[in-house]
Amino acid sequence: MKKLTVRLVFIVVGGTLGLTYLPYLWTMLLSQPNVLLNNVFTNFLLGALILWILSLFLANAAVRLVDRVEKNLSKQNPMTLLFGSIGFIIGLLIAVLISQLFSRSPLFLLNTVVPIILMLFFGYIGARVGTTRIDEWRKVFNFRRREKEASPEITDAQPDQNYHHYKILDTNILIDGRIYDIVKTGFLEGTLLVPNFVLYELQYIADSADSIKRVRGRRGLDILNKLQNENIIPVEMYEGDFEDIPEVDSKLIQLAKKVNGVIVTNDYNLNKVIEFQNVQVLNINQLAKSLKPRVIPGEEMNVMVVKNGSESQQGVGYLDDGTMVVVEDGKFYINEKVDVVVTSALQTDAGRMIFARLAHSNRGIPDHADSNSNKHNNNNSNNNRNSNHSNGNNNNRNNRR
Known part of the structure; x- marks a missing residue:
């Protein structure tokens, strides 16, 4: 055909x-x-x-x-084809306008060959300008649209330099999976941008011989598919690559600089490197830490004591969000749910710790602790009786002598 x-x-x-x-x-x-x-x-x-x-x-x-x-x-990206076609058409129009200068020439070379050469040249130049300057054209059109839709007060104001249209996802954030829940809530705006080199890394992890890595890689691919299929927020793939840079993290930073985007990650070390490079970053772990409910001294809560603490008679439990709760005298209530009263809280980069005491501090030690104490006292009494009995026997022997 x-x-x-x-x-x-x-x-x-x-x-x-x-x-x-x-x-x-x-x-x-x-x-x-x-x-x-x-x-x-x-x-x-x-x-x-x-x-x-x-x-x-x-x-x-x-x-x-x-x-x-x-x-x-x-x-090719649809945007690349669109802007390339527009540039090609504009180039042809310019060539036609210039060709009018030679249309009345009696020479075949000038009235026919030269216009063809001009169309090929300007068409190529227009297509190249349209495809290589996509990001700049997109910024221009987005700015004009925002300017048209804005109110007069906002139009007169300076444009917000902190807005970044593209949210670039790294490998860890897709494997983590929480980005899907955040997108569903509508807190993220703009467009999610997933580079091809991140997708290749996910595929490599999903094909790993290690079963744990394989599960994590497949989870990341599933999250990406859900984001694309449900179309909650626009998701675009970045076809380009930085072949002179071997590390994926460094490629992400270069891409963020190129498209004026912000990197979404949960990697603590990558977060520090990105900030050092003066690139905007959204850290999911920092968001989760900020959203943890605040506790104040005197607040009551119920917690399961699961193990001994580092200090004497302390017990350790955890809230549903993973926050550690250190309970005074909690070692006697391991594997039990107890009511506690918050005494203080400590916030660190690694997380948050809550210190608490038992809600009923006058409550005695559990029965198993009392029985152990009674056994100890009974043993002491028996030892004393045995000692007294032996002393009496010695005195009797001395008297007989």
């Missing part, structure tokens, strides 16, 4: 060229006009016949060229 289409295109182009240029050829070759040769029907058929013969030899090459072009176009 493609080969037939290509041959039809050759025939139409050949007929058009025959109608356009064969009359000039007959004028130069024939001393007298020949109505049989120099007419519309003959010129069209002759031009179409010549190009049809050429198509017998060039059709396969043309089909391969079309397939290659289709393959390359399918890999």
Whole structure:
């Protein structure tokens, strides 16, 4: 089907060229006009016949060229195709305007060849400008749209330099999975940008021989698919790469600088490197820490004591969000839920610790502790009786002597 289409295109182009240029050829070759040769029907058929013969030899090459072009176009971002087409059309319009200067020239070179060269040149330049400056064009259109929709007070104000349209996701944030829940709440705006090199790293982890890594990689791919399929927020793939940079983290930083984006991560070390590079970052762990409920001294809560603390008679429990609670005299209530009263709280970079005491401090030690104490006292009493009995026997022996 493609080969037939290509041959039809050759025939139409050949007929058009025959109608356009064969009359000039007959004028130069024939001393007298020949109505049989120099007419519309003959010129069209002759031009179409010549190009049809050429198509017998060039059709396969043309089909391969079309397939290659289709393959390359399918890999391109839709925005790249859109801005490239717009740039190409603008380039052609410029070429047509310039060609008008040569249209009345009697020379074939000036009125025909030069316009073709100008169209090819300016069309190529327009397409290149449209595809290589996508980010700048997008910023211009977004700015104009925001300017049009804004109120007069906002229009007169300076643009917000802290807004970043692209939220660039790293590998860890996709594996973590909490980004999906945050997106569902609507707290993130703009567009999520997932680079191809992050996707390749996820695929590599998902194909790992280590079962734990394999599960984490597949989880990241599932989260990405859910974000794309549910279309809660626009998700775009970045096709480019920074081949001179081997590390994925460094590529993320360069991409953020290129598109003026913000990196979304939960990696503490990457967070520090990004801040050092003067790139904006959103850390999910910092968000989670900020959203943890505040506790004040005197507040009561119920907690399960799960293990001994580092100090004598302390017990340790955890809240549902993972916050550690250190309970005074809690070692006697391991594997029990107890009511406690907060005495103080300590916030660190690693997390938060809550110190508490039992809600009923006058409550005695549990029965198992009392029984142990009673056993200890009984043993002491028995030892004393045995000691007294042996002392009495010794005194009796001394008296007999």
